[in-house]
Each structure stands twice: as C-alpha cells, then as structure tokens.
Amino acid sequence: MKRNLLLTPGPTQIPPYLCAELGKPIIHHRTPQFQQALKEVVEGLKFVLQTKNDVFLLASSGTGAMEASVANLASCGDKVICVEGGKFGERWTELCKAYGINAQVVKVPWGKDVDPMKIKELLDADKDIKAVFVTHCETSTGVTTNIKAVGDVVKNTPAVLVVDAISGFGVTDLKTDEWNVDVVASASHKGLMLSPGVSFVCVSPKAFKLMEVSKSPRYYFDLRKAKKTMEKIDTPFTPAIGIVLALQESLKRFKVEGLENIFGYYAKLAKGTRAAAKALGLTLFPDESCMSTALTTINVPEGIDGEKVMKIMRDTYGISVAGGQGEELKGKVIRIAHMGCVDEYDILSGISCLEKVLKELGYKFTLGAGVAAAQKVFNE
Ligand SMILES: *Cc1c(COP(=O)(O)O)cnc(C)c1O
Numbered sequence: 001m002k003r004n005l006l007l008t009p010g011p012t013q014i015p016p017y018l019c020a021e022l023g024k025p026i027i028h029h030r031t032p033q034f035q036q037a038l039k040e041v042v043e044g045l046k047f048v049l050q051t052k053n054d055v056f057l058l059a060s061s062g063t064g065a066m067e068a069s070v071a072n073l074a075s076c077g078d079k080v081i082c083v084e085g086g087k088f089g090e091r092w093t094e095l096c097k098a099y100g101i102n103a104q105v106v107k108v109p110w111g112k113d114v115d116p117m118k119i120k121e122l123l124d125a126d127k128d129i130k131a132v133f134v135t136h137c138e139t140s141t142g143v144t145t146n147i148k149a150v151g152d153v154v155k156n157t158p159a160v161l162v163v164d165a166i167s168g169f170g171v172t173d174l175k176t177d178e179w180n181v182d183v184v185a186s187a188s189h190k191g192l193m194l195s196p197g198v199s200f201v202c203v204s205p206k207a208f209k210l211m212e213v214s215k216s217p218r219y220y221f222d223l224r225k226a227k228k229t230m231e232k233i234d235t236p237f238t239p240a241i242g243i244v245l246a247l248q249e250s251l252k253r254f255k256v257e258g259l260e261n262i263f264g265y266y267a268k269l270a271k272g273t274r275a276a277a278k279a280l281g282l283t284l285f286p287d288e289s290c291m292s293t294a295l296t297t298i299n300v301p302e303g304i305d306g307e308k309v310m311k312i313m314r315d316t317y318g319i320s321v322a323g324g325q326g327e328e329l330k331g332k333v334i335r336i337a338h339m340g341c342v343d344e345y346d347i348l349s350g351i352s353c354l355e356k357v358l359k360e361l362g363y364k365f366t367l368g369a370g371v372a373a374a375q376k377v378f379n380e
Contacts, residue, residue: 002317002318003318003319004318005318005319005320005346005350006320007319007320007321007337007338007342007346007347007350008320008321008322008335008337009139009167009190009294009295009322009335009337009339010166010167010187010189010190010196010337010339011189011195011196012189012190012191012193012337012339012340012341012342013193013340013341013342013346014193014194014195014341015193015341017249018193018194018246018249018250021242021245021246021249022194022195022242022243022246024242024245026241027241029235029238029239029241030234034244034245035233035234037244037245037247037248038057038233038234038235038239038244039233040248041057041244041247041248041251042055042057042230042233044247044248044252044254044255045200045202045251046202047254047255047259048169048170048251048254048259049165049169049174049176049184049202050174050175050176050177050178050259051176051177051184052177053176053177053202053203053204053205054202054203054208054227054230055200055201055202055203056200056201056202056203056223056226056227056230057198057199057200057235057239057244058198058199058200058201058221058226059197059198059199059237059238059239059240060187060197060198060199061187061196061197061199062164062166062185062186062187062189062190062196062199063091063199064221065166065185065186065187065200065201066091066092066095066185067095067221068185068199068201068218068221068223069133069162069183069185069201070092070095070096070098070099070101070133070216071214071216071217071218071221072210072211072214072216072218072221072222072223072224073130073131073160073162073183073210073211073214074096074099074101074130074131074210074214074216075099075213075214075215075216076099076100076101076215076216077100077101077102078101078102078128079101079102079103079104079126079128079129079130080096080101080102080103080104080129080130080131080132080133080159081103081104081105081106081119081122081123081131081132081133081159082096082103082104082106082133083105083114083119083132083133083134083135083145083150084105084106084107084108085107085108085109085110085111085112085113085114085135085138085143085145086138086139086140086141086143086325086326087138087139087140087325088135088138088139088140088164088166089108089133089134089135089138091164092133092134092135092162092164093105093133096133099216101216103133104122104129106118106119106122110140110141110285110328110329111141111142111143111287111297112143112286112287112290113143113144113145113146113287113289113290114134114145114146114150116146116149116150116152116153117153119132119150119153119154120153123153123154123157127157128158129158129159130158130159130160130210131161131182131183132150132154132159132160132161132162133162133164134147134150134161134162134163134164135163135164136163136164136165136166136167136172136174137165137167137171137172137292137294137295138292139166139167139294139295139335140325140326140329141285141286141297141329142284142285142286142291142294142295142296142297142335143286143287143292144168144290144291144292144293145290146290147161147163147174147179147181148175148179151179151180152180154180155180160182160183160204160206160207160210161180161181161182161183162183162184162185162207163181163183163184163185164185164186165184165185165186166185166186166187166199167190167191167294167295167337168186168292168294169184169186169187169190169191169192170190170191170254170339170340171190171191171263171266171293171338171339171340172263172266172293173259173263176202181202181204182203182204182206182207183201183202183203183207185199185200185201185202186199186200187199187200188240188243188247188250190339191294191339191340192247192340193340193341194243194250195243197240197243198239198240198243198244198247201223201226203223203227208223211223211224212224222236263293266293266294266338266339268377268378269293269338269342269343269344269347270291270292270293270294270295270296270338272344272347272373272374272375272377272378273296273336273338273347273350273351273374274296275373275376275377276347276351276370276371276373277296277298277370278373279369279370279372280354280355280358280365280369280370281301281365282298282299282301283298283299284296284297284298285297285298285299285329285333293338294337294338294339295322295335295336295338295339296335296336296338297329297333297334297335298333298334298335298336299332299333300331300332300333300334301358301363304358304362304363305331306323306324306330306331306332306333306334307323307331308361309334309354309357309358309361310322310323310334312360312361313350313353313357316357317353317356317357319349319350319353321334321336321337321350321354322334322335322336322337323335336350336354344374344378347374348371348374348375348378351370351371351374352368352370352371354370355367355368355370355371
C-alpha cells in the first residue's frame, strides 16, 4: 500500500492521537462536559492568538469565518479596503462583492508584501472606510504579510483590521492585541492538524460595534448570536462536536511546548526546505524578505510542468505537495507546507521525492543535493 504523506497547506496531516480523538463516540453539546471543552478551546485559541478579545466558533471551513467577518462588519454600499497579493486576498474582494460592499483593492505583485503606506493613503483620504482586509500567510504565493506594520497604520483610524490567518494560525506569530488586529479568521484543518469543519473568528470590541449596526443579511453566521450564546459558554447551533472535542487536545501542544518554540520549529523546517531548493539549483517564488515559514513556494525549472511534478509525486509516490494557483502560477511552482503535524523526516521525504521526479523529467542536478542541504540545516 502506498503512503499518503500530506505536505499540502491544508488540509494537513492528522497525528494518530488526534485521529483517536476524532474516532470517539459523540456526546451531546448541551452538557457540562461539552461546555468544559468549549471553554478550554476558546481559551486555547486566545492563547495562540495572544488576545483578550472574544473568540466565536462556527461549523464551516475557513471561508465561512471569512464570510462571517465580511457580513458582520459592513453593509451594502459601505467602503472597505482589500489587499490582494494572491488567491486568498482576492477571496476577500469576492466576498465583499457578494454582499454589495464597495471594496477598494490594493493590488500587490504576487510574491511581495504590501506597502502599508498604500493603505494609509486610502485611509487618510476617506474616513468612511469601515475595514481593511488582509491575509496573514498568503498560501497561494508563500508570503507572510507584516501585520504589525499594517496594524500601525489602521489602529488610529475608524477602520478595523481583519486578518485571514487560516494558514498562519499556530505556525507563524500573530500578536492580535499588540499588533492592533481587530478580527482574525482561521480554521481547524491547517496548523491545528484536524479535519475541516470548525472555523473561528476573533473579534475586538471596536469590531463588535460595527457588527451591531451592520445591515448585511445574515443568519447562521450572525456573530451577534454567537456572542450572546458564548456569554453562557454555548453556541447558537449544533457545533461540530467531534472536532471541538479534538481541538481541546490539539491546542494543548501550544501551552506545553510554548509559542516561541513552535514558531521556531516551523521556521527551521522552512529554512531546511529553502536550502534544499537552492541546492538543487531551483529558485524560490516569494521575496526573501517576506517569505512565509508556513510554506515554501519553489519555482519549477524552465521546460518542466509543475502540475506534472505534483501529480507524479502524489500518484506514483504517495507524497502530496500543492501546485500553483491561478493563471500566474499554475504549472510554474510547487508549494511544500510546513504546518501542523510535519517533522524533519517528512520534509526530507518530500525533498527526496521531488528530486526523484525532477530527475525522471530530465532536470540536471546532483541527486541527493537537496536532501543533504536540508539535513545540514536540521543538524545545526
Ligand atoms: C486554506 C485557506 C483558506 C480557505 O479555507 P477553506 O477552509 O478552504 O475555506 C483561506 N485563506 C487562506 C490563507 C488559506 O490558506
């Protein structure tokens, strides 16, 4: 039987101890037992997000948390800013359009970070702008946004800062309160190493004021309902019970190991992956200065189809990496994630498999050079 190693930026691998949690019989959610779990999960999420703000759980994939943020913060005709440096930045704009919200787009070349001054100019020119939507780790390109710098320009304006941290959560530092982030959206199936099904939204008091007056249509994702029930440690609807219970276990790791150590661990995996790519004579897609530690986006050499590389790795050798997204990157890059349940040997397997496939496709390099370079970093 073939292995099935996921080095994809969501879903990520579920470690055996969490598979065991997910396999447990269901309990009812209106019970002290579930209430205790929900309380611990909310506390655990706040710990990772370094925040005192409210956290609400939803039953959806990550995009549901993004939609909840949009629908609750602004009304039809309101003005907002969306930062687009990749596929997920574009999703903010698409969601705003769906709700009739007037999004001014700050386009960022793919692979680069946003210049916060561009956001400042727009905010200075128009005090009616309600929100600024950005992406923490832009998973389509492998860039991490300097959220602190964006927070510095948004904090003294009437606008709120909304961050899609779906792939960055628990992998890369996000100091919600210190960096003046008002809303964070994330989900269970990336850094938290579980099945998709739970998303969550972290909301500041400044943002909640907007949520109370938004006229956007909403029912299931109405965060006013979520807040009201969360005051009694409850949810308005049936939560994804099994995943919430497993989150209780998944989140323990952050307190036991410490946030700094966890972020450092992924940074090391990223460093090894980058060193391997370079040793193979390959280049990296994003600028060095804003490269994400959650995933590494590697340019596929001229004349080789990245989609083919990805498919052979997956279908012949059982190792999944992600291909490129959008017209800009399809077939041109592969993306190797280092989030959740991944260790050095998983990365080494991925690199050795990449080497094997590149060799098969006729790319010239010294076999083993990538693995050796990564090993060197891992042994530092
Ligand atoms: C995965 C991802 C999403 C989408 O999440 P779904 O769970 O597929 O809805 C959104 N934003 C970013 C940055 C992501 O990595």
